[in-house]
Amino acid sequence: MDQTAATDIPDWGPFGKPLFDEPGTRALSRVGVVDVGSNSVRMVIFDGAARSPAYFYNEKVMCELGAGLSETGRLNPRGRERALAALRRFQNLAVDLELPGLHVVATAAVREARDGPDFCDQVKAETGLHVEVIDGEEEARFSAQGVLLGWPGAYGLICDIGGSSMELAEIGDGQVGRRLTSALGPLKLRDIKGGRRARKAHIKSTMEHLRDQLGPQRDRLFLVGGSWRAFARLDMLRRGYPLNVLHEYRMTTKQVRETIKFIEKNDHEKLRSQAGVSSSRMSLIPYAMDVLARLIRTFKPKDIAISSYGIREGLLYEQMSQELRDRDPLIEASLFSESKDARLPGFGRNLYDFVMPLFKSAPPSSVRLIKAACLLHDVSWRAHPDYRAEVCFDNVTRANLGGLKHSERVFIGLALQHRYRNKREGNRFAPLYDLLDEKGQKDAEILGKAMRFGAMLWMHNDANMGRLKFYPKKRELELYLPEAAAPLFSEVAEARLNSLANALKSDTRVIIKG
Numbered sequence: 001m002d003q004t005a006a007t008d009i010p011d012w013g014p015f016g017k018p019l020f021d022e023p024g025t026r027a028l029s030r031v032g033v034v035d036v037g038s039n040s041v042r043m044v045i046f047d048g049a050a051r052s053p054a055y056f057y058n059e060k061v062m063c064e065l066g067a068g069l070s071e072t073g074r075l076n077p078r079g080r081e082r083a084l085a086a087l088r089r090f091q092n093l094a095v096d097l098e099l100p101g102l103h104v105v106a107t108a109a110v111r112e113a114r115d116g117p118d119f120c121d122q123v124k125a126e127t128g129l130h131v132e133v134i135d136g137e138e139e140a141r142f143s144a145q146g147v148l149l150g151w152p153g154a155y156g157l158i159c160d161i162g163g164s165s166m167e168l169a170e171i172g173d174g175q176v177g178r179r180l181t182s183a184l185g186p187l188k189l190r191d192i193k194g195g196r197r198a199r200k201a202h203i204k205s206t207m208e209h210l211r212d213q214l215g216p217q218r219d220r221l222f223l224v225g226g227s228w229r230a231f232a233r234l235d236m237l238r239r240g241y242p243l244n245v246l247h248e249y250r251m252t253t254k255q256v257r258e259t260i261k262f263i264e265k266n267d268h269e270k271l272r273s274q275a276g277v278s279s280s281r282m283s284l285i286p287y288a289m290d291v292l293a294r295l296i297r298t299f300k301p302k303d304i305a306i307s308s309y310g311i312r313e314g315l316l317y318e319q320m321s322q323e324l325r326d327r328d329p330l331i332e333a334s335l336f337s338e339s340k341d342a343r344l345p346g347f348g349r350n351l352y353d354f355v356m357p358l359f360k361s362a363p364p365s366s367v368r369l370i371k372a373a374c375l376l377h378d379v380s381w382r383a384h385p386d387y388r389a390e391v392c393f394d395n396v397t398r399a400n401l402g403g404l405k406h407s408e409r410v411f412i413g414l415a416l417q418h419r420y421r422n423k424r425e426g427n428r429f430a431p432l433y434d435l436l437d438e439k440g441q442k443d444a445e446i447l448g449k450a451m452r453f454g455a456m457l458w459m460h461n462d463a464n465m466g467r468l469k470f471y472p473k474k475r476e477l478e479l480y481l482p483e484a485a486a487p488l489f490s491e492v493a494e495a496r497l498n499s500l501a502n503a504l505k506s507d508t509r510v511i512i513k514g
Contacts, residue, residue: 161224263286419448
């Protein structure tokens with residue numbers, strides 16, 4: 001078989017030539033960033049296709065640098081010690097991993113504390129790391145760029161809540177618009193005197209001031225930050241939601257209100273344990289949910305989405321060319337995965353061309369999923385044959401991929417299951433199928449069975465592997481094979497074609513042409 005690399009293929013149709021192996025993009029294939037926040041200090045090392053990076057390394061230390069800042073005006077002494085220890089460790093890891101350097105940014109606590117500059121000087125002296133202290137508007141911009149990394153076409157309002165501050169930013173048409181910062185972080189709210197009544201009055205007043213500056217915001221609300229992710233886990237627990245993936249998790253304003261009541265009525269320690277939320281994070285939930293309740297009441301978003309991408313991903317996005325930013329993160333990641341793991345890199349494009357006659361009327365939102373499935377159809381071939389179908393489904397539904405709704409994860413997962421197994425009944429993933437409507441499940445089955453059959457016609461990348469024609473009204477499926485591919489149409493291949501025809505409720509006709 002011809003092992004032509006995916007990047008050597010000149011024509012990639014509507015998706016463009018992959019960029020992950022371009023010289024400028026390769027420089028972003030291993031990038032380390034550190035976020036010194038008011039509540040935690042985290043290092044992330046991104047790896048792989050920069051447009052949809054994998055997390056090569058991800059470590060967080062809960063330091064609470066901003067605890068007590070409102071009263072003392074200084075960083076929490078114990079938190080400062082822990083943050084310094086974390087940064088020493090991160091710098092040593094970066095050296096051992098031969099990273100070109102670490103990009104370190106500090107947010108609200110360090111920028112507001114009287115001893116913030118002294119802390120940065122100490123970090124420089126002890127580790128050699130330069131800490132860039134960013135203001136609130138810049139923090140909001142980076143967080144919004146992180147969301148754009150995951151959703152290139154996203155529009156709406158970003159809300160990033162940290163320990164000591166909360167940032168808002170508008171996004172639309174791939175751009176970050178107006179940006180605002182406020183002191184509505186849980187650590188700050190915890191220090192307000194007068195109990196919950198005083199705290200809620202302060203939140204209401206601050207939120208109305210933010211609304212007056214931003215104006216109406218009736219689009220999607222994207223929630224960024226650890227406290228929001230913890231709240232989403234509790235919402236999943238209440239709803240019995242089957243897919244434990246936070247990125248692109250959706251909530252309605254009604255569901256948010258119901259979860260707030262659920263938290264208020266139940267034992268927090270029990271909820272924390274069941275939802276997998278840390279004790280330190282759970283202690284901030286009461287303050288964060290008061291902010292969230294007022295946020296949705298003030299801005300009235302049409303729906304709410306959780307983003308696992310934020311300031312750290314925004315720092316990576318900052319370094320991307322516009323050409324790379326404009327790419328679909330799902331397709332770029334799928335191309336990278338195929339080039340790295342498939343037995344025949346480049347065949348996914350042939351397979352895509354082969355199956356598309358079955359989906360002539362598919363909208364662009366579905367076409368990209370079909371493309372991704374074809375690129376990923378063979379990347380799990382090393383798994384044991386008895387488990388390939390499950391491995392495929394598990395990988396794609398839980399993978400760190402941007403630009404995918406939960407229902408779209410299930411669509412690709414089901415298609416890949418049917419790529420390796422004729423039937424999907426009787427496995428542990430059945431509860432997830434209902435995240436996809438009945439038509440989506442049927443289309444995924446058809447796609448999977450088409451890929452299962454098409455994979456029998458493996459030929460070198462520039463060969464004519466044949467083509468399908470489907471006549472929905474007549475319920476006829478035709479296969480046109482060139483003579484060179486005819487020997488590949490074996491008994492097993494014929495059985496797979498018939499299985500595809502059964503899914504389409506069609507008769508088959510095979511035509512071999514010289």
